[in-house]
Amino acid sequence: MKSEASPDGTLLVEYAGHSMRMSHWVFTPRVTHVPTSEVLFDLWGAETSLWDGTAGFPEPGVVELTLRHYPSGSETWQVRIDARARTYRFLAGAPEPVLASRLGERLRPAEPTV
Numbered sequence: 001m002k003s004e005a006s007p008d009g010t011l012l013v014e015y016a017g018h019s020m021r022m023s024h025w026v027f028t029p030r031v032t033h034v035p036t037s038e039v040l041f042d043l044w045g046a047e048t049s050l051w052d053g054t055a056g057f058p059e060p061g062v063v064e065l066t067l068r069h070y071p072s073g074s075e076t077w078q079v080r081i082d083a084r085a086r087t088y089r090f091l092a093g094a095p096e097p098v099l100a101s102r103l104g105e106r107l108r109p110a111e112p113t114v
Contacts, residue, residue: 002014002027006057006060006061008057008060010034010083011057011063011083012034013029013032013055015053016028016049024070027053028051029041029051029053029065030043031065033083040081040083040106041103041107043067043099052067052070053067054066062084063081064081065079066092075093079091081107082110086107087107088108
């Protein structure tokens, strides 16, 4: 397992690594709000473990995840999670049912920007 923390220390993204075929690894993310220890978004588990992700921290309390579904990986989703507002927004890719379901467990969709 590997992990990375936001520069302000409020978010932790942990990755469960899964070895796939031909020495390919998939790193499935889970996002935790460090001050409360609350898991905000979790793709770990049998039905969701084929998601590969990377994280960026564009501002305090915010993580942007870039996600791909293995094995195709041809479509990419980018999701912005704002821990302060407790919201999420798809930045790239159409809202995907599994991702929206997992995001909606603890977060609400962000209001559209005008």
